[in-house]
Amino acid sequence: MxxxxxxxxxxxxxxxxxxxxxxxxxxxxxxxxxxxxxxxxxxxxxxxxxxxxxxxxxxxxxxxxxxxxxxxxxxxxxxxxxxxxxxxxxxxxxxxxxxxxxxxxxxxxxxDLVVDRSSFDRIQHAGGYISVNTSGNTQDANGIPISKHAADEAMDAATCIGCGACVASCKNASAMLFVGAKVSQYALLPQGQVEAVDRVQNMVAQMDLEGFGNCTNTGACEVECPKGISLENIARMNREFLSANVKS
Amino acid sequence: MSGFFKSSIGRKYAMALSAFFLMFFLLQHFAINILSVISPDAFNEASHFMGTFWAVQYVLQPVLIFGVIYHFVMGFILEAKNRSARVKTYAKNNGAANSSWMSRNMIYSGLAILAFLVLHFIDFWIPEINTKFIAGDMTGLLPNGEGFRYYEELAHKFENPLRVGAYVIAFIFLSLHLMHGFSSAFQSAGASSMRKEKLQLFAKVYSIFIPLGFIFIALFHHFNHH
The missing domain is CATH 3.10.20.30 (Beta-grasp domain)
Incomplete structure (x- = not known):
């Protein structure tokens, strides 16, 4: 053609x-x-x-x-x-x-068509991780019981590849689907609970600092996401954020 | 909680909460207005109660005014912030491929509602405040003293077809605003997907039937008095 x-x-x-x-x-x-x-x-x-x-x-x-x-x-x-x-x-x-x-x-x-997406890396650095005890008595992750439902949802959130299509598609250039996915993949698992409060607060603070817009729930991000990350992750991040602010 | 309402998510919660409050107010406003179709006497009684009861006038009314102003001002602040998040816009953007018109144009449906509110305040609220608090007439009676004035005033306002037309257009915009805004508020408030389907159905029913009800009331009085 x-x-x-x-x-x-x-x-x-x-x-x-x-x-x-x-x-x-x-x-x-x-x-x-x-x-x-x-x-x-x-x-x-x-x-x-x-x-x-x-x-x-x-x-x-x-x-x-x-x-x-x-x-x-x-x-x-x-x-x-x-x-x-x-x-x-x-x-x-x-x-x-x-x-x-x-x-x-x-x-x-x-x-040309190359953009700097290191703002996503900085959001990840702000809290997109878990601390693992490496002193020799580390618990085997497979030894921790996790419900199938939670495991599936965490895995779905973790499929986010951080491409930025959500930001590009959003009329507000909001990064909330990306951050929601990164918060959710840990919030759903027991390993993520230790840093849950700091994680969501620090990642949201970094997201705001980077100059992304605010989510107005148009749903464009979910439609255009190559990995089908659900808007449910934004709702979960909102709940996590409210809960973290009440606790801290 | 100090920085909560300065954060992007905190502001989403604030917009959602003010929206829920305004939608609750709209429901009670509708409940009283529909009485004007069913029973003018009942409408007069309810209007007099709402217009003279101290808790409504001095507690709920200031809260409502704050809620309305907050929702508009925060809406404008968020719109400005969101526009600044994309300095260079796309040469070609196919928004219709991934989102509804209502969701992409909340600022415009909101501005139409704001314009309507100005008209509505001039029509009803300012004369009401003038009669009660400046002229000092708290009786709610017609000038000739024969019964309450509320139903007569309402019916008189809807004689003008231009005003009725403006109200109908405004309520269409309100419906469009609510069709996205109501379910969006549930999402912002963190509603989980398990409950979301039922909530969204409720939001859709509310968004269509309440504005439609207000349109019906305006048209009913217009054609009933001609």
């Missing part, structure tokens, strides 16, 4: 940036979106032009690195997939595809 691409080009963080049109030809419908971008970049390199910078790593939907906003949606029009899992069969011959970086004050553009 032959396509017209409208791509955000920005040479560095200071550059104003602009949308630039490109034509790509003979794209197979079996290609992934990133493979189509590879074809474009090969074309640009052959012409002596600067290739389009974009994030990618595992290319199998696990690492959370790819981050494009395609035709007005994070990771494009398909559901439950990252950009690397998005196939060109989702588009038609002759289509015009708009490709932009994830937009948020807390995700500044580094170059």
């Amino acid at each position: 032959n396509l017209t691409l409208k791509i955000w080009r920005q040479s560095n963080a200071q550059d104003k940036g602009k949308m630039v049109d490109y034509k790509v030809t003979e794209i197979s419908e079996h290609m992934s979106f990133l493979e189509m971008m590879d074809v474009l970049n090969e074309q640009l390199i052959n012409k002596g032009e600067e290739p389009v910078a974009f994030d990618h790593d595992c290319r199998e939907g696990i690492c959370g690195m790819c981050s494009m906003f395609i035709n007005g949606e994070a990771h494009g029009p398909d559901r439950g997939v990252t950009t690397c899992q998005l196939h060109m069969r989702m588009f038609k011959d002759g289509d015009t595809i708009t490709i932009e970086p994830f937009r948020a004050k807390a995700f500044p553009v580094i170059k």
Whole structure:
């Protein structure tokens, strides 16, 4: 198929940036979106032009690195997939595809479609962990009884790959689905109880400090999340936060 | 708890609580107004009680005014903060693919309700305060002294088709605002998914039938007195 691409080009963080049109030809419908971008970049390199910078790593939907906003949606029009899992069969011959970086004050553009998502790392550092006693008498995690329901919910929350699609999709650039998932995966398990109060307070404080917007429950994050993280995690974070503030 | 209401989540709770309070007020407002359709005498009695009972006038009324102002001011503050969280907007954003129109436009439905409240205050609240607290007439009687004035005043207001039209449009916006706002308040308050389905059904029924009821009352009086 032959396509017209409208791509955000920005040479560095200071550059104003602009949308630039490109034509790509003979794209197979079996290609992934990133493979189509590879074809474009090969074309640009052959012409002596600067290739389009974009994030990618595992290319199998696990690492959370790819981050494009395609035709007005994070990771494009398909559901439950990252950009690397998005196939060109989702588009038609002759289509015009708009490709932009994830937009948020807390995700500044580094170059073209690459954004700095280290604000997520700082939120994780603020409390997204548990302390494990390594003095020699560590309790085997498998020896602690956990209900199937809690284990499933914790595992569902833990599938968040921190790609930032929730922030990109939210009209308020809110990070509450990400933080809700990270709080929930520990809040549901006995190992997470020791630091429960500090965790939610510190992670929410860091989230606010980074300049993310506030959740208004539009549900866009849940729809666009490649891992199907549920809004229930935001409700749980809210309960955890209230409970932590009452206790402290 | 000192920093709770300065945090993003604390403000979500505050918006949800003020919303619950306003929705409870709206329900009691509707309960009294529907009496005007069923029995003018009962409406007059209820209106006189609400308009003269000290606890309603000097305790609940200031709380209500605070609740209304808080909900609007905090709504504007959060909207400004949320807009500042995305300095550069998308060239193409397909919001309809992942969220409802109501959820994305709460600020506009809220502004329509604010405009309506200004009209409503000019229509009913300011004349009421003027009669009771400036002119000092706490009797609630018509100028000729023959019965209560409340039903007559209500019926008179809805004679004007422009006012009725404005009220109908305002209540459509109120319905749109509530359709997202009510269930959103449950989510903000941390309601779990087990209870959420029933709560959301209740929210949907409330969001449609209460504004529809107010529209019915306005139209009833308009056509009943023509």
